[in-house]
Amino acid sequence: MIRSLYVRITATFLIIVLISIGVAFLFTNQMFKRDARGQLPNQLEQAIERIEQLYAVSEPASMKEFLEEMSNLQGLSIIAVSSANRLVSVGERSDAMVERLTYQQLASIFSGSTVRMEMFNREAGSPPLPPAIGRLVQFGGERWALFVQPDRFPQNSNFIWTAVTLLVTLLVVGGVLILVAARYLVRPLKMMTNAARRMSEGDFSVRLPARRGDELGELAEGMNKMALSLSQLEMMRQDFVSNVSHEIQSPLTSIGGFAEALRSGEVTEAERDRYISIIKQESMRLSRLSENLLNLASLDSQQHPFHPQPYRLDRQLRDVVLACEPQWIAKRQTVELLMEETVITADRDQLNQVWMNLLANSMKFTPEDGKIFFSLTGQDGFAVVRISDTGIGISEEDRERVFERFYKGDVSRDRSQGGSGLGLSIAQTIAHIHGGSIMLDPGADQLAGASFIIRLPFTPPA
Numbered sequence: 001m002i003r004s005l006y007v008r009i010t011a012t013f014l015i016i017v018l019i020s021i022g023v024a025f026l027f028t029n030q031m032f033k034r035d036a037r038g039q040l041p042n043q044l045e046q047a048i049e050r051i052e053q054l055y056a057v058s059e060p061a062s063m064k065e066f067l068e069e070m071s072n073l074q075g076l077s078i079i080a081v082s083s084a085n086r087l088v089s090v091g092e093r094s095d096a097m098v099e100r101l102t103y104q105q106l107a108s109i110f111s112g113s114t115v116r117m118e119m120f121n122r123e124a125g126s127p128p129l130p131p132a133i134g135r136l137v138q139f140g141g142e143r144w145a146l147f148v149q150p151d152r153f154p155q156n157s158n159f160i161w162t163a164v165t166l167l168v169t170l171l172v173v174g175g176v177l178i179l180v181a182a183r184y185l186v187r188p189l190k191m192m193t194n195a196a197r198r199m200s201e202g203d204f205s206v207r208l209p210a211r212r213g214d215e216l217g218e219l220a221e222g223m224n225k226m227a228l229s230l231s232q233l234e235m236m237r238q239d240f241v242s243n244v245s246h247e248i249q250s251p252l253t254s255i256g257g258f259a260e261a262l263r264s265g266e267v268t269e270a271e272r273d274r275y276i277s278i279i280k281q282e283s284m285r286l287s288r289l290s291e292n293l294l295n296l297a298s299l300d301s302q303q304h305p306f307h308p309q310p311y312r313l314d315r316q317l318r319d320v321v322l323a324c325e326p327q328w329i330a331k332r333q334t335v336e337l338l339m340e341e342t343v344i345t346a347d348r349d350q351l352n353q354v355w356m357n358l359l360a361n362s363m364k365f366t367p368e369d370g371k372i373f374f375s376l377t378g379q380d381g382f383a384v385v386r387i388s389d390t391g392i393g394i395s396e397e398d399r400e401r402v403f404e405r406f407y408k409g410d411v412s413r414d415r416s417q418g419g420s421g422l423g424l425s426i427a428q429t430i431a432h433i434h435g436g437s438i439m440l441d442p443g444a445d446q447l448a449g450a451s452f453i454i455r456l457p458f459t460p461p462a
Contacts (some may be wrong), residue, residue: 020173020177048148052138064090068086079097080144080147097149116133167255289422310344336372350430351456358452361423366390373389382458437455
C-alpha cells in the first residue's frame with residue numbers, strides 16, 4: 001500500500017508518461033503504416049509510367065539491359081511479359097514474382113486493368129514484403145504486362161509529419177490522463193478547503209474521511225481533531241460566558257435588592273445592619289471573582305510574572321496550614337502533616353495560591369471534627385504533595401470535570417459556601433506553568449473524601 005503522497009505523485013507521473021508514450025507509439029506506427037501502404041501503389045504506378053516514358057525516349061536495343069538499368073536506378077524488381085508470351089525478369093525478387101504470376105492476372109492486365117500482387121516472406125519472423133503492381137505498357141510497337149515491386153518499403157515518409165503526430169498524441173493523451181489524475185489528487189484538498197471554510201464560519205461539526213494512508217489522510221485526521229477541539233472550546237466558551245454572567249448576576253441582584261430595601265423608612269436598625277453586612281459580603285464575593293478572573297487571564301496569556309527561586313517547600317506548606325488555623329479550629333478540624341525536608345525551585349507566590357485554594361476546599365467540604373492530611377515526598381526528580389480529607393468526597397461523574405472553570409458538582413452547595421468554581425482551574429494552570437501536574441488520587445475512594453496529588457519538578461523547565 002502506497003503510504004506517501006510523494007510516491008503517489010511520482011508513480012502517477014511515471015504511469016502517465018509510460019501510457020502516453022505507448023499510445024503515441026502505437027498510433028504513430030499505425031499512421032506510418034497506413035501512409036506507407038496507401039502511397040505505395042501510386043508510387044509504383046508512377047514508376048511504371050516513368051519506365052514507359054524512358055523507353056520511348058531512349059529506344060533501347062535490349063529490353064533486358066534496359067529493365068536492369070531501371071531496376072538499379074529505382075530499387076525495383078521488375079518482370080515484363082509481352083503479348084507474344086516473352087518473359088523478361090530483373091531484380092532480387094523477380095523470381096518470386098514469376099512464381100506468383102497467374103494467367104488470370106495477365107489476362108486482367110491485357111484487358112486494361114491494374115493488378116495488385118501480394119507478396120509473402122517465406123522466412124518466419126521476417127518483416128512483411130511490399131506488394132507488386134502490374135499494368136499494361138507500350139514498349140515500341142508491342143504491348144507488355146509490366147510488374148514492379150520495391151525491394152523494401154519506402155523510407156522517405158514525411159519525418160516532420162510523423163514527429164508532429166507523435167508529439168500531438170503525447171500531449172493529448174498525457175493531458176487527458178493528467179486531468180484525471182489531478183482531479184483524483186485535488187479532490188481531497190477541495191474537501192479540506194471546504195471544511196476549513198465551514199470551520200472559519202463557526203461550523204465545527206464538519207468531519208473529513210480519513211481512510212487514506214498518506215499525508216492527506218494524516219492532514220484530514222488532524223483537521224478532524226482540530227474541529228473536535230474547536231467544538232469543545234466553543235462549548236467551554238459558551239459555558240464560561242454563561243457561568244460568568246450567572247456568578248456576577250447573583251451578587252448584583254442581592255446588592256440591588258438589599259440596597260432598595262435600605263431606602264425604606266420602615267427598616268429597623270438591626271435589619272439595616274444585616275442588609276449592609278450582606279451587601280458587603282456580596283461585594284467581597286464580586287471582588288474575589290474579579291480577582292480570580294484577572295488572575296486566570298494573566299496565567300493564560302503566558303505573560304504572568306514568573307520568578308522561580310529555591311526555597312523549602314515543607315516550610316511553605318506548614319506556614320499555609322498555620323495561616324488558616326482560625327478556620328479549621330473553628331470547625332474543630334484536625335490537620336495532620338507528614339513531610340520530608342524538600343527544597344524546590346519555583347515561584348513561591350504562585351504555589352502559595354495553589355496550597356491556599358486546595359486547603360480552603362478541604363476545610364469547606366469537610367464537616368466538623370473531620371481531618372485533613374498533608375504529605376510531602378520526593379520521587380523521581382519531583383516533589384509529590386498529597387492533600388486529602390474526610391469530607392463529602394467527589395462523585396464519579398464529577399471527577400473528570402473538577403478542573404473545568406466554574407464547574408461545580410453541587411451548584412447550590414457551592415454558592416452557599418461562596419465559591420466561584422475557579423480555584424482548581426487556577427491551581428492546575430499554575431502547576432502546568434511549573435512543568436508539573438495536579439490530579440485526583442486514582443486510588444482514593446470517592447466516597448471517603450477528596451484526595452489530590454500535585455507533582456512539581458525540583459527545578460522548573462526553561
